[in-house]
Amino acid sequence: MNMSHGQDLNRRDFIKISSLFLAGSAAMSTQIGRTLSGNGDALADDGRERVVHSFCEHCFWRCGIAAHVRDGKIYKITGSEHHPLSNGRLCPRGTGGIGQIYDPDRLAHPLIREKKGGKASYRKASWDEAITYTAEKLYKIKEAYGPQAIAMLHHGFGYTFFKEMFKAFGVNKFAKPSYDFCCGPSHQAFLFTYGHEIGTPEGIDIINSKYILFFGTHYGENMHNTAVQEIAEGIRRGLKIVVFDPRFSTLAGKAEKWLPIKPGTDIAMMQALMNVLITENLYDKQFVAENTVGFDELRAEVERMTPEKAAEITDIPAEDIREIARNFARYAPAAAVHPGRRTQWYADGAQRSRAIAILNALAGNYKMPGGMVKYEKYKIPKGAPHHYPEYEKEVWSKYPLFTDIKPENTMGSHEVIQQAIDGELKALFVYGVNVPETITMGRKTALKALGNVDFLAVVDTLPMEVTGYADIVLPECTYLERYDELDGGRPYRTPFVALRQPVVEPMFDSKPGNQIARMLADKLGVHALEDDVETYLDKKLKRAGSSLEEVRKTGVLLGKPTDLYRKTGEKLTFETPSGKIEIASSKFRDAGFDAVPRYTKHPDAPEGFYRVLTGRKPMLTFGRTANNRFLNELPTARENEIWVNPQVAAKHQLSHGEQVHLKNQAGVVSEFPIKVKVTERIRQDAVYMVHGYGHYFKKLKWAYGKGASHNQLISNYDIDTSTGAVGFENNFVTFIKEA
């Protein structure tokens, strides 16, 4: 058999490689590696076990989990049978909570930065001291410069209490980096086209679909549990998958057809598909006539993008483009183009997502089995409103099509960074964002911002790079040790409200975010978070028709399944300005942008350089899991590799498994070397690496120095001037061989 390079895991190798770190992580063995003796294994129901239902925090999907506790320790995490997003199953990361809670590197105490004789160091502080210090700094900065001099960067579900605290304090500059470079533009694109967002989980009826096109979406490597479950079920039922991706991804491995498209040319491909649908009269004419506006504008725009023209741009033969467009039409309305996630690659991410939205409209698949659907939310009646101060502005972003319906994002995270660099921001409060390795203007820019603010506070569970720059570090306990806000805001097939509840007591001197935020609010003298968290959750659950006591049992409260499909003759309405699906978007037009998506060329790699494509491994969520010894144990998880086509390898005399440094177009050289993976699975003009490796903070004892950092190699970024999103795929690298 011709085994591919690198990916294959030979168990003897595994044992050999892995036993190397056995000694180094002995601390973990005592925590999770309880050895069982005798013939067979210990029984789960020996009376010492208890199971707590909660939800996962290893990614935003937030699946329901069942945490199994024995002798006071969590020894395994399984998928909750009750939660609609897990259906009793989990992705690998979901099982990995034990590696997070029992991480020996966890932040154990509040830390205050001190400078003695020009040298900065941290000292342990009591919570009282830490809270007083933080509140005092925030208060003084607000007094001196106004509330607009303070911003919070946040990621993860525990931020809500800090948001409440800040709102009561008059601060509402909030940014979640994932808006900028992940789903923001896609949300906006669907909102402006259909009047509602595509959602999380995305509103595509995958299990009933016959034909789905994916553009660079790496399901299977992106383990969004329910979506992966649905794709598998779809395949069992006969779903045909088409993947456009410069790399032969795992999903491409499932596809009927893999099209190794030239990176940066997706919109040209989408236009060409539209061209075929229109010129060959294959689109759903009745649906388009009744439910859309702007079709003629689209026709005029895509007329020039013939399959032949697109073939030159995209490297995909014209006959393939025709065949796919015809198949798409043949299977419609049980056909869809999946919106994907992390779709912000260049400055035209929103337009690219608009093109996806439009292709779905041309298929007439809205509210049809196997097409685009609109899931519903579990509606919790609102409680009495808090009386927060009036803000100077509700949305701070300067970008005209930035979201104004997501109060967790009032500006782009890159705008926060820019304002910090410009001196407009004086204090940064960072909740769960490892700024130097997350912000997609690259590490260097992020560090400039961190260095420029007067006060930097960090709330986290682990010593991430950002904690090394903080004035104060507030150690939060992990998601397995705390309550958080209810997860009730998301539409799905079965609308639900989910509860995060503590499985075990907080370890060390860490505290739940809800308590940290309350202590800060009290110290600042503002009235947020009036009730303790249990009372608060109970009141809210009572409004939802249940109670905390009740929901604690299964961790979830279910609503009536969404009625997904159109009835015959049903008149559709859309909450867009025109009340129709806006093929030509009035929002984009009114703001001075192209009303229908247009292809623009992105720069090619300089000679000898290769475009850096990124993605993830199924067992890791970037930084959040980087130090997780349980999840990182497999050799496939421990470091990232740089994927290189054999032709490129030959040109640069690279051999499989060799360590190289990467150098980008601006001369930035990766701090750590990275292993070369020579593989047929990638085009010759691009290389691929998984984001979230190459940590340079020594306190992350496990993750330190493993693989290369992608964020470090970002020197170039493109801002979408409509939605304020950031793309970073116009970065290129070459190889520096070890001397």
Place this chain on the structure above:
Amino acid sequence: MAKQKNYGMVIDTRVCVGCSACVYACKSENSVPEGYCRDWVVQETNGTYPKLSMENRSERCQHCEKAPCVTYCPTGASHYAEDGTVQVNRSRCTGCKACLAACPYDARFVHPEGYVDKCSLCKHRLDQGLETACVSVCPTKSLNLVDFNEPDQEALALMNGKEVYRQKEHAGTRPSLYWISARNKPGV
């Protein structure tokens, strides 16, 4: 008396994404020591750019009907259980490794505590009427537990009309793991 069980697996490689959730679930369920695993994932790619194909497989002990590990075990520690699985009696095992050499599937390892360990098909769970840890976690339902003595099972029906193989059949081991090839078209 209840009909005797004869457990095995039908593994649908068409849907497996190689995520390794099965490996982690097994490790925590069975307290597999660090540096070892009872199941592991193989991602096999064939062909040259741009004509490539892929198969993902979650592999483990094949619970063979004619298991060379049992044949070659000098102490009787490796044995057939009544439910069709192959088990190791830890107190009898001397860690001599005869079975490691005999197993064509490389499924066994010496546990740091001195005995040989491998996939038990989660016998402790089967005995309680539960599915194995890897089967229960798998988000794609690639892994299916079957009882070959029970003909009316969805998982057995899953194989109908498809290209199905067993690994290293020439070794005469009669493995209880059946693989639905990734070459099968969707929905067949």
